[in-house]
Amino acid sequence: MTMKPKEIDKLKDYKYGFTTDIENIKSPKGLNEETIRYISKIKNEPNWMLNWRLKAFNRLKSLKEPNWQKPKYPKINYQELYYYSAPKSFKDKPKSIDDVDPKLIETYKKLGIPLEEQKRLSGVAVDAVFDSVSVATTFKGELEKLGIVFCSISEAIQKHPELVKKYLGTVIPITDHYFATLNSAVFTDGSFVYIPPNVKCPMELSTYFRINASDTGQFERTLIIADKGSYVSYLEGCTAPMRDENQLHAANVELIALDDAEIKYSTVQNWYPGDEKGVGGIYNFVTKRGACRGKNSKISWTQVETGSAITWKYPSCILQGDNSVGEFYSIAITNNHQKADTGTKMIHLGKNTKSKIISKGISAGKADNTYRGLVDISKRAKNSRNYTQCDSLLMGNKCGAHTIPYIKNKNSSSTIEHEATTSKINEEQLYYCNQRGMDQEEAVSLIVNGFCKEVLQQLPMEFAVEAQKLVSISLEGSVG
Amino acid sequence: MLKLKELKASIGEKSIIKGLNLEINPGEVHAIMGPNGSGKSTLANVLSGKDGYTVSGSLKFEDENLQEISIEERARKGIFLAFQYPLEIPGVNTSNFLKTSLNSIRKANGKKELDTISLIKLIKEKASELNIDEKFLSRQLNVGFSGGEKKKNEILQMKLLEPKLSILDETDSGLDIDALRIVADGVNSFKNKNNSFLIITHYQRLLDYIKPDFIHVLSDGKIVKTGCSDLAKELEKTGYKNFN
C-alpha cells in the first residue's frame, strides 16, 4: 500500500468516489497492544471488553493470513495502517442529528442515505458508519417502544453489556481465522440489533458503511440477535472514495436466531473496485456468519456484490436448531480487473434442516469470479436437504468463472442437490433486443437483470430497484 | 419508403442475395415467396442491419442510407422484423422486454417514456386483440412458448411498436387456422396508408386474408417475377419449377 493519499482526478466512473474534507482523529499507526488500548480507551470501554480484544490480539500473533482463496493480493503491511479514524467533531459524540457535522450530513446526502428528519419518513432506520464511528441512528424512539435495540455496537457495549457479553463472539469466536481475529482485536464500530421475543420489526433496519480517511482499515462488527419468535430484515450498503492505494475492509457480522425467529440480511456492496487498469480499490475480506440456534429458525443472506478490487467472503449458516432453514442468494459481478471469491457455508447440525443456495456470478473484462461453497450435513442432521444452484454468465473471452462446491453428507437420509450452468451472453439474443430498439447497454442490462432476477427478488423493494441499476452500471461498456 | 437497388449480400464466400431491386411505398403490402434457401430470411436480416453480411448496392429507407445506420437505430426509425424463429431469452420477463423495447423507441423519437401502469394497460389491450392470454406476459420471453405462441408474440410486438415497415418472416408457418385468422386480422387492423409490409410466406392462405399489392418471387437471390395476387394462386398450382 502506498502512503500518499493521491486522489484520482477521473471521478466519472465511480459515482461515490468523492472524499469529504473533515479533520480526523486517528489512532497511532500500526498494529500493537498500544493501538488496541487506545481504541478501547477512546471508546470508554469496560475492562471486560478490553480484555476480550487483547485476548484476540494475542491469538492473532499465532495466526497466519489465509492463502487458499483464489484471488492473490500484494502483502498488506499491517504496521502502516491506522486502526481508528474518527471525524474530529465526534469526540464529543453528537446527541442528536442536529449536532452532526453538516459536512457529514452532506456526504450522506450524496450517498442518498435518508439521515435527515424528512427522510425518516421513507421508513428505513439507518445507522451510518463513517470510517470507524457510528454517526447517527434514526428512528430510535419508535423502535424503542417495541423493545427493539438498534444502535452502534459501542453504545450497546455501554448500555446493554449483558446482551453483548452473552452473544458477542459466539458465532465467530476470537480464535477463528486471521481476518476475523484481527477484527475482534481492533474493531471500531458497527451496528447492534436486538429484537425481543415475538416482535416483528416493522421496518427495514439499515447500516451504511463508508471508508473516507486514507490509509485506514475499516473493521466493523455487527451483531444481530433475533429472540424467540421474532423477525428482522437488515440491509447493509457500502461505498468508499476513489484512492489509488488499496484499502482494507475486514468486517465481522454475527447473526443469532433463536427458536422460531427469522433474520433476513441483505448487502448491497459497492466499494470502489479500482480503476480499469486495476489500480486501487477496496480489499473486502469479510466474515459473516449466522447461527440458527433455535428450532424452526431461519437465516437468509442476500448479497449483491459489485464493488471492491478483491472480494473474499462466505456468509454462512450454522443450522443448529431442528427444522431450521438457511438461505444464501448471491449476485457477484466482476468487471475489469476485479476478483471475487465468494460463496457460502451451510453447516447442517439439527434434524430436518434445510438450506438453499442460489448464486449468480457475472464476469466481464479481465475479471475473475469464483463460487466456493461448502454444504456439510452432519451425522445427527437426519432428513436434511440442500439445494444449490450456481449460474455463471460470461461477457467476452478474457474473463473467468469457477465453481468449487465442497459437499459432505454424513447421513443417508439427507439429500444434496447441485446444479451449475455457465452461459455466455449470446449475440443472437443481443440482436433480437437491438432489433426491438434497445441499444447494447439496454440489452445487456435487460438480460443480466433477468439472469439475476431470483436474487434481486429477495431484496426489499426499494433496494431492489437500486441494486438493479447498480448491476447495469457496473457492466457498462463491457460488451462492445 | 424502402428502395433497394442492386442489393447484394454474402456471408464469407457464399453469396446469397445477388442483385435485388425492390421499392415499397407507404401503404403498400408486398409479399415475397420463393423456394427454401432462396434468400428470403437473409433479405429480412440484411434490412434489419444484422451483423455478419457483406452488403453492397443501395439500401434507402425514407431517403436515408441504411448501411450507415445501426440495428437499433433502424428499429427506432420504424423497421420491424417478425422473426421466422423467435429467440428465447431465459430470465427476461415478456412484459419487461416489451416495456424496455417500447420505451427505447419512444425515447429515441422524442416521446415521453410510458410508466409501468400505462404500459401494462397498453400491452394487455393489444394482447387481448390477438387473443393472447395475459399469463404469457409474465413468462420468460418465448421460453417454452409453442411455435404458434411465439409467432403471435412477434405480432404483439409489432402492434405495440407501430413500425413504419413491418417485415414478417413466415409468421404464418406454424399457426393453426384460428391463429392465422387472428394474426391476419391483427395485421389488417394495424395497416393504414402510412405503413407498409413485406410479408415472407410459403402459402397463399395468408394472402387470402392479407391482400398484397404485389407478389414477388425470389429465386436464387433475385426477384425473378413480380405480379398481383393471381401469382400466388398460380404458384400454388405449379410450384417454383418455372422460375429456376
Ligand SMILES: Nc1ncnc2c1ncn2[C@@H]1O[C@H](COP(=O)(O)OP(=O)(O)OP(=O)(O)O)[C@@H](O)[C@H]1O
Ligand atoms: N450463416 C450462414 N452461413 C452460410 N450460409 C448461410 C448462412 N445463412 C444462410 N445461409 C445460406 O443462404 C441461403 C439462404 O438462406 P435463407 O435463410 O435466407 O433462406 P430462406 O429463403 O429464408 O429459406 P426458408 O424458406 O427455408 O426459410 C441458404 O442456402 C442458407 O443455407
Ligand SMILES: [Mg+2]
Ligand atoms: Mg427463411
